Amino acid sequence: MITITRNIGKVVILFLNNTGHFFIFFTKILRSFFKPWYFKNIINQMTFIGYFSLPVVSLTSFFTGGALALQIYYGGNQFNSETIVSSIVALGITRELGPVLGGIVVAGRVSSAIAAELGTMKVTEQIDALKTLSADPISYLIVPRIISGIIMLPILIIFADIIGIMGGWFIGTQSLGFNGSVYIQNTIDFLEVSDISSGLIKASFFGFIITIMGCYQGFNSSGGAQGVGKATTNAVVSASVLILASNYIMTNLFFAS
Amino acid sequence: MIKIENLHKYFENKKVLNGVNLDIEEGTSSVIIGGSGTGKSVLIKCILGLLTPDEGKISIKNNLIFENGKFKKSSKIKIGMLFQGGALFDSLRIWQNVSFYNIQNGKNKKFCFEDAILNLEKVGLNKDVINLYPSELSGGMQKRVALARAISIKPDIIFFDEPTTGLDPISADVINKLIIEKVRDIGATSLTITHDMSSARTISDSIHMLHKGEIIWEGNRDTIESTDNPFVVQFINGLSEGPIN
Numbered sequence: 001m002i003t004i005t006r007n008i009g010k011v012v013i014l015f016l017n018n019t020g021h022f023f024i025f026f027t028k029i030l031r032s033f034f035k036p037w038y039f040k041n042i043i044n045q046m047t048f049i050g051y052f053s054l055p056v057v058s059l060t061s062f063f064t065g066g067a068l069a070l071q072i073y074y075g076g077n078q079f080n081s082e083t084i085v086s087s088i089v090a091l092g093i094t095r096e097l098g099p100v101l102g103g104i105v106v107a108g109r110v111s112s113a114i115a116a117e118l119g120t121m122k123v124t125e126q127i128d129a130l131k132t133l134s135a136d137p138i139s140y141l142i143v144p145r146i147i148s149g150i151i152m153l154p155i156l157i158i159f160a161d162i163i164g165i166m167g168g169w170f171i172g173t174q175s176l177g178f179n180g181s182v183y184i185q186n187t188i189d190f191l192e193v194s195d196i197s198s199g200l201i202k203a204s205f206f207g208f209i210i211t212i213m214g215c216y217q218g219f220n221s222s223g224g225a226q227g228v229g230k231a232t233t234n235a236v237v238s239a240s241v242l243i244l245a246s247n248y249i250m251t252n253l254f255f256a257s
Numbered sequence: 258m259i260k261i262e263n264l265h266k267y268f269e270n271k272k273v274l275n276g277v278n279l280d281i282e283e284g285t286s287s288v289i290i291g292g293s294g295t296g297k298s299v300l301i302k303c304i305l306g307l308l309t310p311d312e313g314k315i316s317i318k319n320n321l322i323f324e325n326g327k328f329k330k331s332s333k334i335k336i337g338m339l340f341q342g343g344a345l346f347d348s349l350r351i352w353q354n355v356s357f358y359n360i361q362n363g364k365n366k367k368f369c370f371e372d373a374i375l376n377l378e379k380v381g382l383n384k385d386v387i388n389l390y391p392s393e394l395s396g397g398m399q400k401r402v403a404l405a406r407a408i409s410i411k412p413d414i415i416f417f418d419e420p421t422t423g424l425d426p427i428s429a430d431v432i433n434k435l436i437i438e439k440v441r442d443i444g445a446t447s448l449t450i451t452h453d454m455s456s457a458r459t460i461s462d463s464i465h466m467l468h469k470g471e472i473i474w475e476g477n478r479d480t481i482e483s484t485d486n487p488f489v490v491q492f493i494n495g496l497s498e499g500p501i502n
Contacts, residue, residue, distance in 0.1 A: 120347075121346075124342055124344060125340045125341070125342060125344040126344050126345075126346055126347070128302070128305075128307050128338075128340065128344065129338070129340055129344035129345075129346070130346075131305075131306075131307060132305060132307075132336065132337070132338040133357050133358045133361065133406075133410070134358065134361060134362075135357070135361050
C-alpha cells in the first residue's frame with residue numbers, strides 16, 4: 001500500500017514539476033513576443049512549416065476525403081446518396097478531419113524537426129553561443145516558429161479542405177457514378193462559413209501546439225543524441241495527444257450549443 | 258578584472274562548485290586546469306551567466322554582477338567565448354557565423370561580409386571558406402572560425418573552453434599561438450579552461466587548479482613544474498596513482 005501511494009505521489013510530483021516548468025517556459029515566450037521580431041526567421045519558418053508541408057497534407061486530405069465518401073456511401077442508405085455523401089464529406093473535412101489529420105501530419109513532420117534541431121543546438125552549445133552573442137534564444141529561435149505555426153496551419157488547412165472535398169468528389173464521380181457539378185453544388189449549398197471558420201480556428205490553435213511542443217522539448221533536451229531522440233519522440237506524442245484533446249474541447253465549445 | 262568569491266553551485270544534491278575563489282588581473286591570460294568533471298565548464302558558465310550559481314559573488318571590472326543568488330543588470334562589458342565544440346550555427350554560412358553579432362546589431366550586409374573576411378584572415382583562413390557551412394570544414398578550421406567569431410565583437414574578456422580538445426598536436430599548437438596573438442592584439446583578458454598541459458604551459462600567465470569544485474593550487478607556468486602539491490604533480494604528469502581518484 002505504501003509503495004503504491006509513494007509511486008502515485010512520485011507521478012503527481014513529476015506532473016506538477018513538468019507543468020510548472022512548461023508554464024515558466026510559456027511565460028518567457030509571452031515576454032519575448034514584445035521584443036523585436038526576427039522577420040527573416042519568421043519567413044524561413046513559414047516556408048518550412050507551410051510550403052514544405054503542403055504535399056503531405058494534400059495527399060492525406062485527398063485520400064481521407066475519398067475514403068470518407070466511400071464509407072458514407074456503403075455504410076449509409078444509398079438512396080439520395082449524392083446529397084448525403086457530398087454534404088457529410090464537406091462537413092467532416094472542414095470541421096474535423098481536415099484540421100485534425102492535417103494537424104497530426106504536420107505534428108509528425110514539423111514538431112519532430114523543431115525538437116531535433118533545437119535539441120541538437122542545445123547539446124552542441126549553440127544556444128549558449130547565441131546568448132554570448134547578445135541574441136535572446138527565445139526571440140531568435142522560438143517566437144518565429146510559433147508565429148509561423150499559428151499563421152501557416154490555417155492556410156494549410158484551407159488547402160486541405162479544398163483537396164479533401166475534391167477527394168470525395170473524385171471518388172464520387174469516378175467510382176460511385178455521381179454527377180460532378182451536382183456534387184459541387186450540393187457541397188456549396190450545404191457548407192456554411194462557420195463550418196470552415198471553426199476548422200481554421202482549430203488549425204491555428206493546433207499550429208501553436210505543434211510548434212510550442214517541438215520548441216519546449218528541443219529547448220529542454222539534454223544528454224547527447226539519446227536526449228535529442230527522446231525530445232523528438234516526446235514532441236510528436238505530446239503534440240498529437242494535445243491536438244486530439246483540444247479538438248474535443250473546441251468542438252464542444254463551437255457546436256454543443 | 259574578474260573576481261569570484263566563495264562561489265557554490267549544486268545540481269540537485271551534487272555539489273559541483275564548492276566555494277571557488279578566483280582573482281584574475283586585467284590583460285592577463287589565466288588558465289584553469291583540472292580533470293574531467295571537476296567543475297571547470299560549470300565555473301565558466303556561471304561567470305558568463307549561462308548557469309545561475311547558488312551562492313557567492315562575481316565581479317567584473319569592479320561591477321558586482323552576481324550576488325545573493327541573482328544576476329544584476331549586466332554592465333556593458335563585452336565577453337567573447339570559444340566553446341569546446343566551436344558551437345558554430347549549422348544553418349548559417351561561415352561569414353554569417355563570424356559576423357553574427359554585427360548582423361544582430363543591424364550592420365549592413367556589405368560591412369558584415371567584409372568584417373568577416375577580415376576576422377577570418379586574422380585566424381589564418383582565406384575567403385574561400387566564407388560561403389561554406391560549418392559542416393563543410395575540418396575540426397581545426399571550425400575552431401578557427403569560432404575564434405574569429407569570438408574576437409569579432411572586440412571583447413574585453415574572452416573565455417576559452419578546452420580550445421585544443423579533439424585537435425591533432427599541430428592544429429592544437431596553431432590554435433594556442435592564435436589565442437596568444439589575438440588576445441594580445443585586442444588587449445583582452447582571457448580565461449581558459451583545459452586539461453591539455455601543453456596548451457596551459459603555452460598560453461598562461463597564471464595557472465589555477467580546480468579539484469572537486471575548489472581551487473586547490475595557484476601559480477604560473479614556472480612554479481607549476483617545481484610544486485610539490487601532490488594533486489598538481491599527479492595531474493601534470495598524467496599519473497594514474499595519486500590523491501586524484
